[in-house]
Amino acid sequence: MAARLYQFIGSPYCAKVRKILDFKGIDYEVVEVDYLERKELLTASGQIMVPALTLDGGETIVDSARIAMRLEEMFPEPTILPPSWSGLHRVLADHIDNAVEDALFRAAIPDEAAFWRERGRDREAFWRLVRERKYGAGFVDRMIDEHTSHLARACEALKPFDDALSERAFLLGRIGLADFALYGQLYYFAFTGELKIPGELKNVIEFFGRMDRISSAPEAV
């Protein structure tokens, strides 16, 4: 039986996990969780956040960082923690998952709002409720109104990565966890089907393409 990944298609953390699974050549199927109906996710994981991954043997893991570490433990080759670079990959991935995510998710709000609206007013309303319970009333419309400045902030957060990627194909030389984390966050600019990474981030765009092409045959990248 294949592993099962419970996801929302727009989730950056799910994109990160999908790419790690691809890189490691692990057989999996995707369960696209309905935003309003999370029964299957809840039954499998005991909570309502994605990603959740149910492994072949029945074990279910939640949280992309924990999923990454468990996959590395169970399927060490090819590694996402290159020898001597493991600590730096983990620190950088944590920064990307938190500080970089905070800048990018604000810039993605207009696309996310449109995405959920297309899938139904009820889904959009629930998505807004989840955001505004966390960030306060009016947050979504404010992010839409202030989109230009949030896009500029996202570019600023990505600029150091663009600089690093001018000299090498992956952030720390050999591909590793931080690259998967960055790919995941960049998915905020890709989940609509149109790649919207700002053109000034030329190296980041190339990096995204490189990561995106990883299939279950990593040596072909």
Ligand SMILES: N[C@@H](CCC(=O)N[C@@H](CS)C(=O)NCC(=O)O)C(=O)O
């Ligand atoms: N730290 C977690 C974050 C997971 C997370 O924030 N998931 C979001 C989707 S990106 C979620 O499920 N949110 C619930 C909701 O929108 O209702 C991870 O790395 O997996």
